[in-house]
Structure formats: C-alpha cells, structure tokens
Amino acid sequence: MKIIEDGTVTNPKGYKGAGLHIGIKKRNKDFALIVSDVEAKAVGTFTTNMVKAAPVLWDKQVVENSDTVKAIAINSGIANACTGKLGEEANEKFANIVGNALNVEKEKVLICSTGVIGKQLSTDPIEKGIDEALKQLKDDHQAGIDVATSIMTTDTKPKHLAVEIEVKGKTVTIGACCKGSGMIHPNMATMLGFITTDLNISKELLNKALKSVIPDTFNMISVDRDTSTNDTVLLLANGLAGNDEIVKEDEDYQTFKEALYYVNEYLAKCIASDGEGATKLLEVNVNGAKDVKQAKVIAKSVCTSPLVKTAIFGNDANWGRLLCAMGYSGEEFDPYQVDLYIESEFGNLKLVENGMATDYSEEFATKILSSDYVKTNIEMKIADAKATAWGCDLTYDYVKINADYRS
Amino acid sequence: MKIIEDGTVTNPKGYKGAGLHIGIKKRNKDFALIVSDVEAKAVGTFTTNMVKAAPVLWDKQVVENSDTVKAIAINSGIANACTGKLGEEANEKFANIVGNALNVEKEKVLICSTGVIGKQLSTDPIEKGIDEALKQLKDDHQAGIDVATSIMTTDTKPKHLAVEIEVKGKTVTIGACCKGSGMIHPNMATMLGFITTDLNISKELLNKALKSVIPDTFNMISVDRDTSTNDTVLLLANGLAGNDEIVKEDEDYQTFKEALYYVNEYLAKCIASDGEGATKLLEVNVNGAKDVKQAKVIAKSVCTSPLVKTAIFGNDANWGRLLCAMGYSGEEFDPYQVDLYIESEFGNLKLVENGMATDYSEEFATKILSSDYVKTNIEMKIADAKATAWGCDLTYDYVKINADYRS
Numbered sequence: 066m067k068i069i070e071d072g073t074v075t076n077p078k079g080y081k082g083a084g085l086h087i088g089i090k091k092r093n094k095d096f097a098l099i100v101s102d103v104e105a106k107a108v109g110t111f112t113t114n115m116v117k118a119a120p121v122l123w124d125k126q127v128v129e130n131s132d133t134v135k136a137i138a139i140n141s142g143i144a145n146a147c148t149g150k151l152g153e154e155a156n157e158k159f160a161n162i163v164g165n166a167l168n169v170e171k172e173k174v175l176i177c178s179t180g181v182i183g184k185q186l187s188t189d190p191i192e193k194g195i196d197e198a199l200k201q202l203k204d205d206h207q208a209g210i211d212v213a214t215s216i217m218t219t220d221t222k223p224k225h226l227a228v229e230i231e232v233k234g235k236t237v238t239i240g241a242c243c244k245g246s247g248m249i250h251p252n253m254a255t256m257l258g259f260i261t262t263d264l265n266i267s268k269e270l271l272n273k274a275l276k277s278v279i280p281d282t283f284n285m286i287s288v289d290r291d292t293s294t295n296d297t298v299l300l301l302a303n304g305l306a307g308n309d310e311i312v313k314e315d316e317d318y319q320t321f322k323e324a325l326y327y328v329n330e331y332l333a334k335c336i337a338s339d340g341e342g343a344t345k346l347l348e349v350n351v352n353g354a355k356d357v358k359q360a361k362v363i364a365k366s367v368c369t370s371p372l373v374k375t376a377i378f379g380n381d382a383n384w385g386r387l388l389c390a391m392g393y394s395g396e397e398f399d400p401y402q403v404d405l406y407i408e409s410e411f412g413n414l415k416l417v418e419n420g421m422a423t424d425y426s427e428e429f430a431t432k433i434l435s436s437d438y439v440k441t442n443i444e445m446k447i448a449d450a451k452a453t454a455w456g457c458d459l460t461y462d463y464v465k466i467n468a469d470y471r472s
Numbered sequence: 473m474k475i476i477e478d479g480t481v482t483n484p485k486g487y488k489g490a491g492l493h494i495g496i497k498k499r500n501k502d503f504a505l506i507v508s509d510v511e512a513k514a515v516g517t518f519t520t521n522m523v524k525a526a527p528v529l530w531d532k533q534v535v536e537n538s539d540t541v542k543a544i545a546i547n548s549g550i551a552n553a554c555t556g557k558l559g560e561e562a563n564e565k566f567a568n569i570v571g572n573a574l575n576v577e578k579e580k581v582l583i584c585s586t587g588v589i590g591k592q593l594s595t596d597p598i599e600k601g602i603d604e605a606l607k608q609l610k611d612d613h614q615a616g617i618d619v620a621t622s623i624m625t626t627d628t629k630p631k632h633l634a635v636e637i638e639v640k641g642k643t644v645t646i647g648a649c650c651k652g653s654g655m656i657h658p659n660m661a662t663m664l665g666f667i668t669t670d671l672n673i674s675k676e677l678l679n680k681a682l683k684s685v686i687p688d689t690f691n692m693i694s695v696d697r698d699t700s701t702n703d704t705v706l707l708l709a710n711g712l713a714g715n716d717e718i719v720k721e722d723e724d725y726q727t728f729k730e731a732l733y734y735v736n737e738y739l740a741k742c743i744a745s746d747g748e749g750a751t752k753l754l755e756v757n758v759n760g761a762k763d764v765k766q767a768k769v770i771a772k773s774v775c776t777s778p779l780v781k782t783a784i785f786g787n788d789a790n791w792g793r794l795l796c797a798m799g800y801s802g803e804e805f806d807p808y809q810v811d812l813y814i815e816s817e818f819g820n821l822k823l824v825e826n827g828m829a830t831d832y833s834e835e836f837a838t839k840i841l842s843s844d845y846v847k848t849n850i851e852m853k854i855a856d857a858k859a860t861a862w863g864c865d866l867t868y869d870y871v872k873i874n875a876d877y878r879s
Contacts, residue, residue: 294796385551392523467779
C-alpha cells in the first residue's frame with residue numbers, strides 16, 4: 066500500500082469534487098459535491114441514535130434500493146435533524162435539485178447534512194448555488210481539499226487522505242475525507258466520512274469490507290460520549306481502475322480491506338485528535354483481555370472518562386482514575402493483576418504493576434504526558450484479546466465551544 | 473415529618489460526633505467520628521466498581537457479620553483504593569486504633585476513606601490524633617457540623633440535615649450528612665453518606681428501607697459519569713427513641729421509609745448541585761415513559777451528556793442536544809411524540825412539541841436557564857412511568873479542578 070501525499074477523494078479515477086459557500090452558513094464554505102463520472106456502487110453505515118436526521122433516513126433507502134449512485138451532496142450549517150416531515154421534504158427537494166443538475170434521478174443522489182439540530186433546512190441557497198457548484202466540479206487536488214473544507218463545522222482542519230494498492234495487476238486508489246469534532250461517540254457509524262475508490266468490486270463485498278472495518282476504527286473513537294443524530298460513512302466504488310471485478314474474499318479483497326482499514330483508522334484518529342477543544346490525541350490500548358468485547362469496553366470506558374481526560378489535559382499521571390474507569394466499565398477482572406503504562410515520543414513508563422503504583426518518576430511521567438499524542442497501555446494478563454480506543458483530552462475550550470456556541 | 477433547621481447526624485438521641493485536622497491533609501479537617509452511645513444496628517450500600525477501596529471491603533464484612541456497631545470513623549485526603557494488601561492492613565489497623573480508643577472490638581468500627589486513589593494510608597496521624605478526637609466527641613450541633621466538614625474533599629460546602637417523625641407515639645429523629653463533588657455517578661451506592669437514627673427497628677427492615685430508597689435518590693445523580701471506588705452510604709439505628717421495635721412493613725415502616733427517602737433525595741441533590749465546578753443543579757424529569765427503567769435510562773442519559781451540561785452552563789436552550797441524548801440512550805421511542813419543557817423559578821416554557829421546536833422566545837428560555845436550579849421536563853406520552861435524575865452543568869472550573877489537581 067502506498068500513501069499518496071496530501072491525497073483526497075478526487076484521487077481515485079473518475080471522481081470530481083466541489084466545495085463552496087452558498088449561504089447556509091453566514092460565512093465559510095457550506096456545500097460540497099462528490100460526483101462520479103460513471104455511476105458507482107455505494108454502501109454506508111449510519112448512526113444508531115433513535116433520533117435520525119432526514120438525510121440519514123434518505124441515504125439508508127438509497128444504498129439499499131439503488132444499484133448505483135451518481136453523487137454525494139453535503140451541506141454544513143444545518144443538520145436537518147429533529148425537523149419532522151418538513152425536514153424530510155426539504156431533504157428530498159435537496160436530492161431533486163442535485164439530481165436535476167446532474168441529469169439523474171434524485172434516488173441516485175446521497176445527501177448528508179451537519180450542523181445545528183432542530184432548525185429547518187431551506188433549499189433556496191442550494192437552488193441558487195447549484196450552478197456555481199457544477200461549474201467548480203473538478204478532479205484536481207484543490208477540488209478534493211474544497212470538499213473536505215466545506216463539510217467542516219467546529220473542526221479546526223480538513224481531514225483527508227488517499228492510498229494506492231495493486232489489485233489484479235491494476236493500480237486501485239482509495240480517497241477519503243471526513244469531518245467531526247463534537248458530539249462524537251459513533252455507534253455503528255460516525256460523523257460524516259466519505260470514501261471513494263475506483264476499485265471494481267461486487268456491492269456485497271464492498272459492503273462487507275466497510276462493515277468489517279468500522280467497528281475497530283470509527284466506532285472506537287469518542288470526543289464526548291454523545292452519539293450524533295447524523296453519523297454517516299459512505300463508500301463509493303466506480304470500477305474505473307479497470308481491474309477484474311472482485312467477487313470473492315480472495316487475496317485482492319484482503320488487500321482492499323486492509324487499505325480500507327488504514328484509511329478508516331487514519332480518519333478516525335484525525336477526528337479524535339481534532340475533538341472540540343482538544344490539545345492532544347489519547348490512545349488507549351488494552352492487551353491481554355479475556356476477549357475482544359472486554360478489551361473494547363474497558364478501552365472505551367477509560368477513553369471517555371472525564372476525569373481521565375482532564376488528567377491528560379493537565380499532564381497528570383493520575384493512574385487511579387484509569388483503574389477506576391476500568392472498574393466501573395461493567396467488565397469483571399482482578400484489579401490486582403493489571404499493569405499500566407504511559408507512552409509517547411518522550412518515552413515509555415510503567416506506572417502500575419499488579420494494580421499498585423510502581424516507584425515511578427512523577428517528573429518523567431509529566432514529560433511523557435506533555436506530548437500531543439499520548440498512549441496508555443493496559444496489560445490485563447488474562448488472555449490475549451486486545452483493542453484500541455481513541456479520544457482526546459477535556460479542556461477549557463471544550464466547555465467554551467459548547468457553552469458559548471450559538472447557532 | 474418535620475425538618476429540623478440546620479440538623480446534623482448528632483440530632484438523633486445518643487449520637488456524638490467529632491471532626492478535626494489530624495494531619496492526613498496538609499491543612500483542613502480530615503478526620504471524623506460518629507459514635508453511638510449504645511451499639512446500633514448498621515446497614516450499608518457500596519460501590520459496584522470492580523475496583524473497591526479497602527474500607528469498602530471492610531465495611532461490607534462488618535455490616536454483614538456484626539449484629540451492631542459502635543462507630544463510624546472517616547478520613548479524607550487518602551482514599552485507600554488501589555493499595556492492595558498494604559491498604560487492607562492499614563484499614564484494619566485504623567479500625568483497631570478506633571476500637572481500642574472506644575473499648576470495642578475493631579469489628580464494631582465502620583471505616584470510610586475518601587481522597588486520592590493509589591496512595592498508601594499511614595495510620596500514624598490517626599494514632600496520634602485519636603485522643604484529641606475522643607476529647608472533642610459531643611452530641612451538640614457544632615459536632616455534627618464538624619463531622620460534615622471533615623469528610624469534604626473538593627466539596628465547597630458541608631451537606632447535612634435532620635428530620636423528625638412520629639413512630640408509635642414516640643418522636644424519632646433521622647440525621648444525615650454526606651460528601652461528594654467529583655467522580656460522582658453512583659451505582660448501588662454513592663459517595664460517602666452517613667445517616668443516623670434513634671429508631672428501634674429490625675436490622676432486616678432497616679436494610680430493606682435503605683435499599684428501597686437508594687435507587688431513586690443517590691443512584692440518580694451524576695456529576696461526571698465516573699463511578700467511584702469508595703462509594704458508601706451507611707445507616708445506623710440505635711433504638712434510643714424508645715419506640716416499640718418495627719418488625720413488619722406497617723404504617724410506621726412506611727413513615728420511616730418516606731422520611732429516609734426525603735433525607736436521601738435531599739443529600740443526593742446537595743451533591744449534584746455542589747458537583748465540581750458546578751454553577752447550577754440540573755433536574756431531568758421524564759414522564760409518560762413505557763416503564764420506570766426506560767424513564768431512568770433516558771433521564772440519566774440526558775443528565776450526563778457533556779453537550780447538554782455545557783449548554784445548561786451557557787444558558788443555551790439547545791434542545792436538540794437533549795433529544796439527541798435521549799436518542800442514544802439505547803431506549804426505543806418515537807422522537808416525534810416527545811414534548812420538552814424547561815422550568816425554573818423564572819417560569820416554565822415548552823421548547824418542543826412532538827419532536828419539533830415550538831415558536832418559543834429564545835430570550836425567555838435564556839432567562840429560565842439563568843437560574844441555579846434548572847428543570848427539564850420530558851413528556852414521552854407512551855404510558856405513565858416516570859423518573860428523575862439530578863446532575864449539574866459542565867464548566868471551566870470542572871476542567872480546572874481536575875486538570876490542576878495534584879495530590
């Protein structure tokens with residue numbers, strides 16, 4: 066697998082992008098299109114929140130009922146969630162405007178919205194802005210960056226990448242971008258994530274590949290334990306790489322799945338490290354657990370604890386809070402069998418052996434924690450299952466962003 | 473039921489208290505005794521965290537195996553959690569020192585500790601301070617206040633009350649105090665809570681009464697979703713009110729249980745409103761739910777959401793976050809059937825009708841939310857089950873207290 070420097074969704078063959086300001090937000094780009102030259106197979110994963118936004122309901126239908134799709138259209142500023150029938154109508158109108166512009170039926174257009182919950186989405190800016198969006202559609206680097214930028218809300222930076230793999234003698238490219246900063250605790254899906262590829266693959270296997278990587282990547286991050294109403298990851302495959310279609314779980318499927326895993330993990334970590342107000346990425350590795358479920362539950366419990374998150378912000382090696390968060394996770398284990406390490410580019414330090422403090426240097430611990438990428442490694446010593454969760458610290462700015470935020 | 477103004481644990485007949493500085497903390501009171509003139513029946517509820525502090529393990533044995541107890545001894549500053557065999561030995565020595573001083577076996581002494589996790593508890597200050605503590609033992613008002621003050625950690629104020637009821641022609645008094653500010657998300661128990669009564673009641677019914685009120689009071693509060701390693705509520709009954717012993721669930725038992733419920737709810741709300749960094753108490757009432765479990769799960773989900781808590785801090789009527797937190801609670805319901813109100817001494821306002829925004833005044837909403845006691849009332853309109861959860865807002869000071877805190 067080769068990583069394409071500064072890659073985006075427009076890197077795979079036959080994808081164009083556009084991102085611009087059309088007037089849903091007061092300023093900043095708020096509208097994006099991802100269009101495939103030829104129609105692409107599409108699969109997706111969506112929020113499990115009982116409160117589902119109108120575009121989520123729409124996309125679930127589209128990926129189930131449409132063999133292929135033409136485009137993804139995204140607006141930021143308004144989430145179109147908790148908007149009832151009116152919201153569903155606006156969403157359909159949104160798809161219709163884009164479909165008309167692209168000469169396809171509205172059922173060929175996937176829609177995503179992100180922003181304020183509860184406000185109705187006016188389609189007027191879309192109606193007025195669609196021509197300009199079409200004019201800007203390009204397959205170059207800047208177009209991919211524009212897409213990644215236009216979908217941002219409280220994100221501080223665009224999140225995107227692309228990788229290349231070799232499939233049946235052909236070069237296949239995967240491009241991706243995502244957004245997400247607050248209300249991040251995906252369950253079955255995530256905030257908005259868009260992945261394009263020119264791979265030729267059956268829809269069934271495309272779906273299987275996506276579903277197999279989501280649980281260990283996007284579903285293992287959390288900024289604030291709040292699962293959004295709009296979480297969506299969409300994966301398009303238009304087949305333009307020219308490889309023979311992948312129709313069984315052979316070596317090529319594995320190659321694709323591994324690359325897809327890399328892409329998803331990369332994006333997930335981008336979201337966690339750009340969590341609202343975050344100053345650092347927190348990675349919690351649980352090793353030696355009874356089974357994967359136990360490892361995941363404990364990793365998430367530690368990673369979402371407000372007391373762990375504030376300690377990480379304060380560069381405070383308060384390991385008692387980590388053990389405490391393990392203890393209330395609901396999983397059974399012997400605390401006096403647990404070892405605990407902290408790790409960063411500044412070093413690796415064992416804080417806890419068999420549930421009790423080692424004679425560690427507080428100064429060195431603080432140094433390790435002062436990194437912007439801190440790992441805590443938990444050794445359960447029960448069996449050999451493991452899991453990783455990603456989160457971020459809890460800071461003044463998280464409070465500021467969410468207490469001062471006015472739509 | 474009569475509420476005794478500024479009442480404490482020393483109000484019931486035959487209880488003495490003391491609270492003083494003995495040197496576990498650098499400054500501030502850090503040691504308390506609650507002693508019953510005659511031995512009292514004792515029951516308790518304890519943390520469900522897999523990581524249990526040494527005093528929790530001790531007290532569980534004591535309430536199970538000792539018919540009666542003489543005293544509760546509490547230290548603040550060191551939690552004696554994650555301290556292994558050494559910690560258990562220190563706890564036993566602690567009980568022994570207090571038992572010797574009171575001329576009872578160590579198994580007659582309940583111990584509670586609160587403070588930093590992972591540090592060993594030295595019993596030297598207790599050994600040196602116990603005589604002074606005995607000297608200060610009094611049954612007056614100040615002694616009760618001293619107890620409530622000595623058990624505080626990041627609490628900003630002591631939390632205590634006393635009530636009187638009439639049982640079989642006799643006046644029965646219930647006194648109580650508690651502490652708790654961070655790491656508050658009790659499950660089966662709470663932070664430290666101590667309840668004294670002079671009621672004469674069988675141990676079985678005493679236990680039953682406590683267990684029946686905890687789930688709706690202490691277990692319905694949360695400051696930060698972190699369930700502590702030391703949560704303990706202890707209830708002593710020494711029978712000195714002189715009433716005939718309550719031995720069945722008669723009217724007198726109900727009277728006692730209702731008073732106990734009041735006491736527990738009062739203390740639970742005190743803890744929630746004095747949550748670390750809190751500027752206001754948040755009460756979430758869920759009405760019309762399918763069953764009590766659904767009502768509780770939804771109330772807790774809303775009450776613990778960081779995005780709801782920051783919105784409440786910012787006086788922002790961001791009802792979308794409330795609906796979102798209901799939606800990811802795991803409970804099934806139709807969002808488009810939900811009504812949502814906010815309420816305080818400044819008024820009552822319907823923000824949401826059938827899952828969508830009403831045409832409410834943003835200004836009035838902000839006014840209502842500016843209170844230090846904000847209620848959100850959620851009408852599910854499914855059936856008639858209900859529940860209440862209490863929490864607090866999430867503020868800069870929560871981050872400050874927990875990121876800057878050094879043992």
